[in-house]
Amino acid sequence: MKDKNISVVVNTCDDYRDVLIFFFAAIDEYWPDLKFPIVINSELINYTEYKANSHTVKVSPSPWGERLIATLNSIQSEFVLLLYDDFILEDYVRQDDIIKAMNIMLNNSNAAVVYLIDTKLPVNKEDSDIQFLEVKTNCDYRLNSAPGLWRKKDLLSFIDDLDNPWAWEVFGTYRSITKSKKFYTLNKSFPNIFPYNYSKGGAVYRGKWVKEVVWNKIQKYNLDIDLNVRGFSDPILFEKRTFLWKIKFFIAGLQMIGLKAFIPLFNSFKLKISKWF
Secondary structure (H helix, E strand, O other): OOOOOEEEEEEOOHHHHHHHHHHHHHHHHHOOOOOOOEEEEOOOOOOOOOOOEEEOOOOOOOOHHHHHHHHHHOOOOOEEEEEEOOOOEOOOOOHHHHHHHHHHHHOOOOEEEEEOOOOOOOEOOOOOOOOEEEEOOOOOOOOOOOOEEEEHHHHHHOOOOOOOHHHHHHOOHHHHHOOOOEEEEEOOOOOOOOOEOOOOOOOEEOOEEOHHHHHHHHHHOOOOOOHHHHOEOOOOOOOOOOHHHHHHHHHHHHHHHHHHHHHHHHHHHHHHHHHOO
16 A cells, blocks of 8 residues: 655656666666655656656656646645656665654654755764754755655745756755755765665766666666667766856856855855865
């Protein structure tokens, strides 16, 4: 029987249909006792091959923020576990710990999210015995795309129609600072609750496969995917964004939070300077 307090939302797009195949193959192996309904935040494709519901839009391409808002509004549960299609499980999900995270939020109406991995975000107080620690208010990436259990109404308050997932993390964080909400992250002393390889974010980096994530899974899951079509990310280097992409990214930040968009830009510059000395 499904637990209706939590829904799993998987963010994807039509161009990532090949990635979604990996996602659900790993879900079948490492989360066989999944007791929460899954909703795929998609574009035009209505996926019927998975044990999930698809929420689609009539027009594609459609802004990520607009699609996610529509998907969340279609869900009845109070909490959502927000995931992305390239979060490919490497081990079993600790489902009982997800319930523990939910109980924290049930007992604290100001709790907006509990991240289910070690995000390495700065916390107010270190304590090796406490599983979930409160994240500091004024820190970059407080609003994070890491697997997290969200109070749906709070998550909706942090998203605007024109948001994209990259700008949302960087600039959307400054929306969260003005709200009296608490964010929690998994203590580094505890094992990840949703264990996946996030050294480069997941199975795809800059549109290319991360080889160490997907290579051994082609045969393991007997998947009919030509990995050469998408190609492979460099195993050592982190490919840089183009200058045009960076300009568009910053413009998106200005549209989201106005002149506060200069704050993460300044913080990034300050970090680079500090590494020189």
